[in-house]
Amino acid sequence: MCVRIPAGSRCNTMHDALSLKDRLDQILEVEYTFRSTATPVAAIGELPLAERRYAIDWVERVASTNIELGYQYACRVSEALAGMDQHQVEAWALHAMDTYDREGLRPALEVIRRLDRFARERHERASGCVLEEKRGILHGFLQGLSGRRLKLEESDQIYTDTETLYLPPVLARLPDENDNFILYKVMMVTLWAQIRYGTFRCPLTEILAKQPDPERFLHLFQALEALRLEALIERELPGLHREMERIRGLPGEAEPAGEWHALRRRLARPGTRVTEAVRLAEEQQQRLEPGQPPPWQGVLQPELVEACMAARLEREKAKFRVTLKLLEDEHEPGRPPGEREKAGGSRFSKRELPAPELPEGMRTEILLDGKPMPLPEEVKGLISSIIVDLGEIPDAYLEPAGPGAYDPALFQDEVTDPDDVWSGVYHEEGAHLYREWDYRRQHYRKNWCAVREKSVTPVYDGFVEETLERYVGLVKHLRRIFEAMRDENRLLKRQNHGDNVDLDALVEALADARDGREMSERLFTRMHRTERNIAVIFMVDMSGSTKGWINDAERESLVLLCESLETLGDRYAIYGFSSITRKRCELYHIKHFDEPYAAEVKARISGIRPHDYTRMGFAIRHLTRVLSEVDARTRVLITLSDGKPDDYDSYRGDYGIEDTRRALIEARREGVHPYCITIDEQARDYLPRLYGPAAYTVIDDVRILPLKVSDIYRRLTT
Amino acid sequence: MNARILKLDEYLVDEEPFYQATSDEIAIFEAAYVNGLPLLLKGPTGCGKTRFMEYMAWRLKRPLITVSCHDDLTASDLVGRYLVKGGETVWVDGPLTQAVRSGGICYLDEIVEARKDTMVVIHPLADDRRVLPIEKLGSMIEATPEFCLTISYNPGYQSVLKDLKQSTRQRFVALEFDYPGVGLETAIVSRESGIDSETAAKLIKFAGMTRNLKGSGLEEGASTRLLVHAGKLIVSGITPVSACRGAIAQALTDDPDMLAAVNELSSSIF
Ligand SMILES: Nc1ncnc2c1ncn2[C@@H]1O[C@H](COP(=O)(O)OP(=O)(O)O)[C@@H](O)[C@H]1O
Numbered sequence: 001m002c003v004r005i006p007a008g009s010r011c012n013t014m015h016d017a018l019s020l021k022d023r024l025d026q027i028l029e030v031e032y033t034f035r036s037t038a039t040p041v042a043a044i045g046e047l048p049l050a051e052r053r054y055a056i057d058w059v060e061r062v063a064s065t066n067i068e069l070g071y072q073y074a075c076r077v078s079e080a081l082a083g084m085d086q087h088q089v090e091a092w093a094l095h096a097m098d099t100y101d102r103e104g105l106r107p108a109l110e111v112i113r114r115l116d117r118f119a120r121e122r123h124e125r126a127s128g129c130v131l132e133e134k135r136g137i138l139h140g141f142l143q144g145l146s147g148r149r150l151k152l153e154e155s156d157q158i159y160t161d162t163e164t165l166y167l168p169p170v171l172a173r174l175p176d177e178n179d180n181f182i183l184y185k186v187m188m189v190t191l192w193a194q195i196r197y198g199t200f201r202c203p204l205t206e207i208l209a210k211q212p213d214p215e216r217f218l219h220l221f222q223a224l225e226a227l228r229l230e231a232l233i234e235r236e237l238p239g240l241h242r243e244m245e246r247i248r249g250l251p252g253e254a255e256p257a258g259e260w261h262a263l264r265r266r267l268a269r270p271g272t273r274v275t276e277a278v279r280l281a282e283e284q285q286q287r288l289e290p291g292q293p294p295p296w297q298g299v300l301q302p303e304l305v306e307a308c309m310a311a312r313l314e315r316e317k318a319k320f321r322v323t324l325k326l327l328e329d330e331h332e333p334g335r336p337p338g339e340r341e342k343a344g345g346s347r348f349s350k351r352e353l354p355a356p357e358l359p360e361g362m363r364t365e366i367l368l369d370g371k372p373m374p375l376p377e378e379v380k381g382l383i384s385s386i387i388v389d390l391g392e393i394p395d396a397y398l399e400p401a402g403p404g405a406y407d408p409a410l411f412q413d414e415v416t417d418p419d420d421v422w423s424g425v426y427h428e429e430g431a432h433l434y435r436e437w438d439y440r441r442q443h444y445r446k447n448w449c450a451v452r453e454k455s456v457t458p459v460y461d462g463f464v465e466e467t468l469e470r471y472v473g474l475v476k477h478l479r480r481i482f483e484a485m486r487d488e489n490r491l492l493k494r495q496n497h498g499d500n501v502d503l504d505a506l507v508e509a510l511a512d513a514r515d516g517r518e519m520s521e522r523l524f525t526r527m528h529r530t531e532r533n534i535a536v537i538f539m540v541d542m543s544g545s546t547k548g549w550i551n552d553a554e555r556e557s558l559v560l561l562c563e564s565l566e567t568l569g570d571r572y573a574i575y576g577f578s579s580i581t582r583k584r585c586e587l588y589h590i591k592h593f594d595e596p597y598a599a600e601v602k603a604r605i606s607g608i609r610p611h612d613y614t615r616m617g618f619a620i621r622h623l624t625r626v627l628s629e630v631d632a633r634t635r636v637l638i639t640l641s642d643g644k645p646d647d648y649d650s651y652r653g654d655y656g657i658e659d660t661r662r663a664l665i666e667a668r669r670e671g672v673h674p675y676c677i678t679i680d681e682q683a684r685d686y687l688p689r690l691y692g693p694a695a696y697t698v699i700d701d702v703r704i705l706p707l708k709v710s711d712i713y714r715r716l717t718t
Numbered sequence: 719m720n721a722r723i724l725k726l727d728e729y730l731v732d733e734e735p736f737y738q739a740t741s742d743e744i745a746i747f748e749a750a751y752v753n754g755l756p757l758l759l760k761g762p763t764g765c766g767k768t769r770f771m772e773y774m775a776w777r778l779k780r781p782l783i784t785v786s787c788h789d790d791l792t793a794s795d796l797v798g799r800y801l802v803k804g805g806e807t808v809w810v811d812g813p814l815t816q817a818v819r820s821g822g823i824c825y826l827d828e829i830v831e832a833r834k835d836t837m838v839v840i841h842p843l844a845d846d847r848r849v850l851p852i853e854k855l856g857s858m859i860e861a862t863p864e865f866c867l868t869i870s871y872n873p874g875y876q877s878v879l880k881d882l883k884q885s886t887r888q889r890f891v892a893l894e895f896d897y898p899g900v901g902l903e904t905a906i907v908s909r910e911s912g913i914d915s916e917t918a919a920k921l922i923k924f925a926g927m928t929r930n931l932k933g934s935g936l937e938e939g940a941s942t943r944l945l946v947h948a949g950k951l952i953v954s955g956i957t958p959v960s961a962c963r964g965a966i967a968q969a970l971t972d973d974p975d976m977l978a979a980v981n982e983l984s985s986s987i988f
């Protein structure tokens with residue numbers, strides 16, 4: 001039970017009418033929790049009226065997430081307002097709520113408790129550069145550099161494991177924001193250079209173990225190796241190198257000592273390898289001090305790197321050999337396997353072509369029976385990743401791997417069956433994460449819904465044929481309607497050229513000619529064919545409430561709909577949706593855009609079964625994304641449902657409606673036209689708010705659904 | 719009936735165009751030509767297909783009639799139509815008909831962009847009948863042996879709508895075009911734009927970076943054409959970074975993050 005005051009009544013007079021204490025008691029549910037509101041009441045009571053209202057409003061928003069969190073926030077909000085502006089106090093509250101969503105109550109309370117730390121970091125963020133804000137640019141930049149595709153993650157330490165670059169979430173080391181951005185770029189490039197130019201092509205842990213003082217050796221090695229890499233960066237990315245030189249000299253960085261200059265020159269010679277840096281470090285470790293590192297320098301993590309590399313080498317070798325096998329079969333499907341073995345040896349070979357622009361100095365072609373073979377993009381990526389590690393494609397890799405040579409788990413990196421995720425401990429692997437709008441908070445909950453795409457299990461029971469038989473008449477009627485729509489073309493009159501003579505124009509022109517006036521040349525009619533370019537997704541309610549006749553009617557109407565749409569030739573897809581809590585939001589694929597309406601799709605329609613609850617926001621968000629990836633002039637999302645949004649974990653009432661409304665606004669912003677067709681009699685109360693007055697229909701017989709769809713189409717194309 | 723006499727000379731390529739062959743495409747084209755086979759040039763935009771056609775037309779001494787297809791292009795636009803001129807109806811040949819009659823080379827660029835009804839007139843020309851049906855005139859014209867049909871198609875656009883049907887594809891001899899290798903491309907860009915080969919090499923390095931971005935943010939990397947444009951700007955005194963920004967980055971994307979990323983890449987090279 002909940003006695004929270006509904007959002008609509010959160011008006012100004014409210015605060016004045018109720019005493020501050022009553023109001024806080026109510027928000028913080030004192031009646032049930034026996035908390036004492038004395039402290040917050042005293043603190044908030046000190047504030048001027050406008051700030052008092054602001055504070056109470058935010059206490060209410062935070063308490064809507066968690067009462068204890070709201071309570072702690074109430075105790076400290078006036079202190080926060082004393083030290084930060086309202087905008088920052090707001091950010092603090094949101095950060096606490098996001099932390100709660102992500103990690104739970106204890107870390108969220110920690111955010112409230114460590115107000116000072118938040119204020120300090122906030123200050124850094126204001127003057128510094130925030131990774132999250134620049135991620136798009138930095139990531140794009142990183143993908144442009146050659147070699148392996150690398151990922152970007154946040155971490156307090158700067159390092160790489162050879163697959164991911166770890167960078168700090170905020171950089172405020174330099175006084176200027178843009179310089180901090182450049183610093184990010186330089187950090188990224190230096191880590192990339194370690195991978196690309198072979199810093200890890202030597203057994204570092206082994207070498208370290210032999211040193212008298214491994215830690216000191218590592219520092220020295222890192223400094224020397226940095227010189228080698230910098231020289232390479234200078235040659236490869238001179239513009240970036242100039243920026244490095246500029247920020248190196250900024251406050252706090254000492255010039256390197258004289259003896260380093262000689263070492264730098266040695267390591268800058270073209271063709272110098274990592275082994276030279278190792279040798280110099282061994283030679284110099286008794287005499288030379290590593291000196292002050294440049295501001296972009298991170299740490300080396302030899303153990304992490306070696307573990308990551310070992311796993312990758314094995315995985316990529318397997319993947320490569322299995323892929324060759326697939327390619328071989330594809331190119332010569334008819335040849336019996338025995339004959340191949342007789343021929344002996346692999347049919348694959350490689351050819352290395354000089355390519356001075358690459359660090360390896362050559363480009364590798366894969367040949368099948370001595371002829372170059374076009375490779376799919378992902379295989380090219382695999383090859384460049386292998387070459388980054390080994391400098392070449394070793395001959396052993398060119399042996400295709402027969403069935404059973406490897407455990408498929410080794411090279412399949414994704415969870416293929418979404419249900420597997422639930423058999424173990426909960427984790428979000430393989431799910432798309434979508435945000436959700438919390439109207440009480442007036443903000444999104446980030447990464448809130450874990451969304452997975454599954455497929456409806458096909459049921460081959462002749463349901464479609466039966467339905468078609470039952471509605472022979474209707475099907476014919478529908479076909480006629482949709483056929484007429486297909487041919488809805490406009491006749492253009494008085495054209496310069498065209499398919500037929502425009503009689504009216506001709507008569508006029510002849511009259512003109514007889515009168516001695518100039519005769520018009522615009523005497524034709526022409527059919528203007530509106531080439532249809534629509535993509536539609538049907539989003540079908542598969543919640544538990546559809547059980548019984550609604551489910552039957554839904555399936556029948558989908559059959560009728562598909563029959564009709566096939567006449568039209570437009571692209572359409574069908575997905576079902578259902579959920580049980582935010583952690584289990586499911587979209588059931590029934591028909592993809594590219595899939596023909598054939599036996600399997602029909603069997604999936606027959607297989608549609610009611611599942612759990614009706615969370616709608618995630619489904620709209622995900623399908624909007626699917627729609628925005630198809631190439632079409634008009635994109636339409638039609639929801640078929642039997643009732644309001646509703647889910648087990650508080651996705652009810654206003655919360656569900658407001659999130660759905662948000663998701664629809666986002667969809668429109670992406671250029672998607674949303675419509676809703678429902679059989680919920682009460683829908684008139686909330687649908688206008690969601691879809692606008694013109695974009696929904698309440699029907700009592702689901703079989704007329706195709707007719708409603710044809711209305712929507714007509715409205716869109718004329 | 720033939721009111722307009724085709725001025726063949728207009729379409730002849732008089733001077734040898736500069737075309738840098740990248741493989742055996744010239745020999746294959748010539749072999750297809752003497753056998754009366756139609757050709758399909760596959761490849762991303764700006765990698766030399768149009769230039770190749772100009773070169774082949776010059777080499778074979780045939781007029782070249784190029785049509786850039788767009789989504790309003792109909793069969794009548796290709797074949798021809800009646801017009802009224804001074805109170806009389808006049809038949810006017812479309813470009814395809816002109817090429818068929820005069821034994822020219824007809825190049826239909828980006829064929830998938832055209833309306834579907836255009837395929838109907840192309841198919842009988844592209845098999846061994848080699849005829850063009852003209853519905854309006856109620857006649858068929860047979861192509862002369864010199865006539866050659868070539869279409870182009872960019873398989874990079876991952877879209878069902880923009881896919882070439884098997885029934886069309888299988889009538890043509892296909893030539894695959896791609897960005898030339900680093901050495902050739904450097905030569906092409908510096909020759910076409912007049913920049914020194916060192917700057918050209920940097921432009922090509924930059925192009926390579928944008929091509930790495932294909933599929934992860936960009937639909938397509940920088941084409942040879944864009945590099946030539948940037949080179950020309952540089953010759954006119956624009957700084958390389960600005961030239962890359964204006965002639966390449968802006969042409970590749972409108973996404974602000976991607977634009978910024980691409981600009982960061984170019985400024986790190988120069
Ligand atoms: N192989 C080549 N030889 C000479 N110039 C080329 C070559 N490839 C590309 N170019 C240059 O690139 C420009 C664009 O090529 P173009 O033939 O118009 O491309 P496409 O027709 O493939 O879109 C040409 O104008 C020319 O400057």
Ligand SMILES: [Mg+2]
Pocket residue numbers: 764767768827
């Ligand atoms: Mg062209």
